[in-house]
Amino acid sequence: MERFTKFKTMIFPREVIVGHNTTDQIKGICNHLAPSTNVLLVCDKNTKKISGDRIEKILSGAGYEVNMVVLSLPLIKRDVLPAWPTIREVNTVIKEAKKTSSDFLLGVGGGSVIDVTKCATYELSMNFVSVPTSASHDGMASPRASLKDKKGSISKSAVSPMAVLADTAVIMKAPYRMLASGCADVISNLTAVKDWELAHRLKDEEFSTFAASLSTTSSQLLLDKAEDIRTGLEEAVWQAIKCMVVSGVAMSVAGNTRPASGAEHMFSHMLDSTAPGKALHGEQCGVGSIMMMYLHGGDWQLIRDALKMIGAPTTAKELNIPKKKIIQALMGAQKIRPDRYTILGELGLTEDAAKKLAKITGVI
Numbered sequence: 001m002e003r004f005t006k007f008k009t010m011i012f013p014r015e016v017i018v019g020h021n022t023t024d025q026i027k028g029i030c031n032h033l034a035p036s037t038n039v040l041l042v043c044d045k046n047t048k049k050i051s052g053d054r055i056e057k058i059l060s061g062a063g064y065e066v067n068m069v070v071l072s073l074p075l076i077k078r079d080v081l082p083a084w085p086t087i088r089e090v091n092t093v094i095k096e097a098k099k100t101s102s103d104f105l106l107g108v109g110g111g112s113v114i115d116v117t118k119c120a121t122y123e124l125s126m127n128f129v130s131v132p133t134s135a136s137h138d139g140m141a142s143p144r145a146s147l148k149d150k151k152g153s154i155s156k157s158a159v160s161p162m163a164v165l166a167d168t169a170v171i172m173k174a175p176y177r178m179l180a181s182g183c184a185d186v187i188s189n190l191t192a193v194k195d196w197e198l199a200h201r202l203k204d205e206e207f208s209t210f211a212a213s214l215s216t217t218s219s220q221l222l223l224d225k226a227e228d229i230r231t232g233l234e235e236a237v238w239q240a241i242k243c244m245v246v247s248g249v250a251m252s253v254a255g256n257t258r259p260a261s262g263a264e265h266m267f268s269h270m271l272d273s274t275a276p277g278k279a280l281h282g283e284q285c286g287v288g289s290i291m292m293m294y295l296h297g298g299d300w301q302l303i304r305d306a307l308k309m310i311g312a313p314t315t316a317k318e319l320n321i322p323k324k325k326i327i328q329a330l331m332g333a334q335k336i337r338p339d340r341y342t343i344l345g346e347l348g349l350t351e352d353a354a355k356k357l358a359k360i361t362g363v364i
């Protein structure tokens with residue numbers, strides 16, 4: 001008889017609360033995490049004002065010992081692009097958690113604050129609650145985090161949050177550009193899954209049908225709802241957040257980022273080092289996804305049109321990135337993660353191929 005040796009571990013958030021004015025439910029969530037009583041709240045100056053102070057008040061009133069660490073993540077451009085977090089911020093949080101003998105962490109903020117909290121939690125072997133105040137990428141519920149190092153952005157192992165608390169009334173007040181970017185990040189799952197299928201067929205890479213269908217379902221839902229994703233509409237935040245959470249869960253099912261990160265993400269990571277601070281992660285992935293879908297022979301116009309409808313960039317100009325940098329990023333993308341097989345193959349694109357691809361899809 002054949003010996004069956006497969007096994008798999010999947011770690012999911014235990015509670016996901018999405019909706020209008022849900023911030024007050026933080027007390028209930030923390031009570032469920034009992035016997036924890038000593039919370040370290042992680043935020044930045046901006047998110048402290050938006051939700052941090054309110055949460056501190058609620059939890060202190062409920063008998064928790066609450067300490068707060070306010071990260072200084074300088075803004076790159078006006079109020080939209082926060083600087084990428086580095087290992088320095090992660091260490092600040094770890095130090096503070098130890099100093100205050102905290103039992104668990106609460107990440108209150110945009111992608112950067114949540115990524116820092118996630119990495120610190122992983123190092124500390126603790127739990128954390130993710131409280132997004134904006135939604136510019138799908139990391140609020142995923143087990144991976146992005147940090148910056150000397151070479152650009154790197155993806156790090158982290159933990160899935162124990163709970164996600166997304167208040168649509170709060171997230172709606174964040175610049176709409178961020179939400180559109182988060183939606184583009186989810187839509188880009190379509191090409192990530194195609195790359196994963198390719199790696200499965202050609203490289204025998206382990207493939208999860210469940211993770212892939214969760215991932216593409218979240219993209220499909222956004223394609224179907226693209227008309228309703230617009231500024232000033234809380235319903236749009238509601239739809240988008242649900243898709244971002246499911247996209248994160250797909251990564252938990254897979255146990256890696258394959259369901260949500262393929263060649264379009266490598267292209268985006270490449271831009272992070274060659275054209276830093278110009279566009280948001282999700283915006284770059286969306287544009288990357290248009291081009292990678294063209295290479296896969298799929299319906300790339302569908303992706304482009306949905307991004308346009310949502311108000312996410314579809315061209316180099318809209319990304320505020322010079323054409324030359326787009327070509328460079330396309331040519332260098334494969335080198336970002338040579339171990340991850342994608343439509344770019346093992347050698348990547350030549351300059352001629354990159355130019356042709358960007359032109360034909362209208363990106364340059």
Ligand SMILES: [Zn+2]
Nearest residue numbers: 137138185285
């Ligand atoms: Zn992403």
